[in-house]
Amino acid sequence: MSTPISPLILLHPDDNVLVVRAAIRAGDALDIDGTRVTAAQDVTVGHKLARRTLAAGDKVLKYGAPIGSMTAAVDVGGHVHMHNMKSDYIASHTRQVVGGSEGGH
Amino acid sequence: MAEMRGFLRSDGRKGIRNVVVVAYLVECAHHVARRIVTLSDDMDVHLIGFPGCYPNSYAFQIMTKLCTHPNVGGVLLLSLGCESFNREALRQVVAASGRPVETLVIQQAGGTRATIEAGRAAVARLKVLADQTPVVPMARHELVVGTICGGSDGTSGITANPAVGRCFDWLVETGATCIFEETGELVGCERIMSDRAVTPELGAEIEACVQKAERYYTIMGFGSFAPGNAEGGLTTQEEKSMGAYSKSGSSPISGLIKPGDIPPSGGLYLMDVVPDGEPRFGFPNISDNAEIVELIASGSHVILFTTGRGSVVGSAISPVIKVCANPETYVRLSEDMDVNAGRILEGKATLDEVGAEILGLVEAAAAGDRTVSEALGHQEFILTYKSFEPVGPACLPTRAA
Known part of the structure; x- marks a missing residue:
């Protein structure tokens, strides 16, 4: 009943990431600032995609504010998450780091 | 929609609930306090408490503010008897706020079963007194x-x-x-x-x-x-x-x-x-x-x-x-x-x-x-x-x- 809405939201004009508001599947065609990009993988709601090409060391901007730095390069439309960015304050942890019964592989 | 209303407390603050709290003052009194709350089977009888036996002024302060919170209309303190928590000081602050308050000490009350029975009776008395709190419009x-x-x-x-x-x-x-x-x-x-x-x-x-x-x-x-x-x-x-x-x-x-x-x-x-x-x-x-x-x-x-x-x-x-x-x-x-x-x-x-x-x-x-x-x-x-x-x-x- 409503017109289709983009699965990506830009929260602030200065941002270099977009937030996923509807789940994306690998192969989906995405429009990022007029550039057509094919999604490389499934990405769930709440995650971030690169709005432009980012290099290791670049600050990641969301809400118009820095939320950390890239640790590896990413292309436009690539997933920006734990594998390629880090905090500039306190390191984030995963269950594996903590160990215990959920730490095994 | 219904109008906002508050239970008027002696310090002028108004509560939106009129809860009787049962507060254990050390983990050793937790079970007895929980049984009293569970057996009361009343949505407005709540369990709170502090588990530690060593003294801590922060915990005392928080327990004091909770027991005199505007949403609270009566307090039952549950002590084992030998813990560090200053139960008498807390009782006095609650009493000075105009709220009904009672204390039960498990070591003096005859153990688990007797204290649960005494606690249920105490909660019933506290509910009656709390129910007399004036209800006034709230802005x-x-x-x-x-x-x-x-x-x-x-x-x-x-x-x-x-x-x-x-x-x-x-x-x-x-x-x-x-x-x-x-x-x-x-x-x-x-x-x-x-x-x-x-x-x-x-x-x-x-x-x-x-x-x-x-x-x-x-x-x-x-x-x-x-x-x-x-x-x-x-x-x-x-x-x-x-x-x-x-x-x-x-x-x-x-x-x-x-x-x-x-x-x-x-x-x-x-x-x-x-x-x-x-x-x-x-x-x-x-x-x-x-x-x-x-x-x-x-x-x-x-x-x-x-x-x-x-x-x-x-x-x-x-x-x-x-x-x-x-x-x-x-x-x-x-x-x-x-x-x-x-x-x-x-x-x-x-x-x-x-x-x-x-x-x-x-x-x-x-x-x-x-x-x-x-x-x-x-x-x-x-x-x-x-x-x-x-x-x-x-x-x-x-x-x-």
């Missing part, structure tokens, strides 16, 4: 509202949190008191917050308290960032912080308080929850309910709890309104949610519309309606060790006025 400026986020994900900071921020802005405009907290979850926002402080001196205090939080969490080894946050799309502490920060809305920040401090006037307050001094007792807040207890100790009548991953908790003493940020989570957990802020992501509602819905639910709770978690019987409670110095004079600029 919006008399409300104290706290907010917390738990189980955050990448949607929290774009739907539920800014919607609560709108609600906070409207409450503050009409003279109500609003409290946001968890300075460890505001790491990265310190300069933006300090610019909103009503005085530069308060701004400096806010920056200092966030720096204290960053240092404290760094020594602990983990930020306030759980694995579920990352699964939900959040990557760093400061990203989570920016999302959490949006709960505060856009009003000026009137003061910086510590847990148990009652804000001196209406306005928006930041609560510094990170202990002072060298880390001694572990993580500042070991789970969401520890934060909720502190917001209530500072007088919150109602708590706005935003969640993306999906929390189901409520609280003892004050109703919790749960605002679900993520539309997919809402589908799975709709029976536990008061508000579906995920509609904003689907283009079915605006931030203002969801903010207005939240404000309506605050007023409904103050008119006596049960929130979802209340109706489900959620009354979580946790209190652990901490230590604080009193706030400095720059933290409450309005108090001098």
Whole structure:
């Protein structure tokens, strides 16, 4: 009943990431600032995609504010998450780091 | 909609509930206290307590503020008998507040079975007295509202949190008191917050308290960032912080308080929850309910709890309104949610519309309606060790006025 809405939201004009508001599947065609990009993988709601090409060391901007730095390069439309960015304050942890019964592989 | 009404207390504050609390003063009295509450089978008889046997002035302060909270109409203290907690000092403060209070000491009352029986009779007497509390109309400026986020994900900071921020802005405009907290979850926002402080001196205090939080969490080894946050799309502490920060809305920040401090006037307050001094007792807040207890100790009548991953908790003493940020989570957990802020992501509602819905639910709770978690019987409670110095004079600029 409503017109289709983009699965990506830009929260602030200065941002270099977009937030996923509807789940994306690998192969989906995405429009990022007029550039057509094919999604490389499934990405769930709440995650971030690169709005432009980012290099290791670049600050990641969301809400118009820095939320950390890239640790590896990413292309436009690539997933920006734990594998390629880090905090500039306190390191984030995963269950594996903590160990215990959920730490095994 | 029904009008807001309050139970008038002797200090002039009004409660939106009239709860009888059963408070255990050491873990050794927990079972007996819980049995009394369970057997009372009354939605307005709640269990609170402090598990430690060693003395702690923070825990004493929080227990005192909770037992004299406007939502509390009567208190039963449950002691084993040999713990350090100063039960007589607490009893005197509650009695001086005009509330009915009784104390049971298990070692003197004949053990488990006899104390449970005596406790049930005591609760019945306290209920009768609490029911005599005058009920009077309550205005919006008399409300104290706290907010917390738990189980955050990448949607929290774009739907539920800014919607609560709108609600906070409207409450503050009409003279109500609003409290946001968890300075460890505001790491990265310190300069933006300090610019909103009503005085530069308060701004400096806010920056200092966030720096204290960053240092404290760094020594602990983990930020306030759980694995579920990352699964939900959040990557760093400061990203989570920016999302959490949006709960505060856009009003000026009137003061910086510590847990148990009652804000001196209406306005928006930041609560510094990170202990002072060298880390001694572990993580500042070991789970969401520890934060909720502190917001209530500072007088919150109602708590706005935003969640993306999906929390189901409520609280003892004050109703919790749960605002679900993520539309997919809402589908799975709709029976536990008061508000579906995920509609904003689907283009079915605006931030203002969801903010207005939240404000309506605050007023409904103050008119006596049960929130979802209340109706489900959620009354979580946790209190652990901490230590604080009193706030400095720059933290409450309005108090001098």
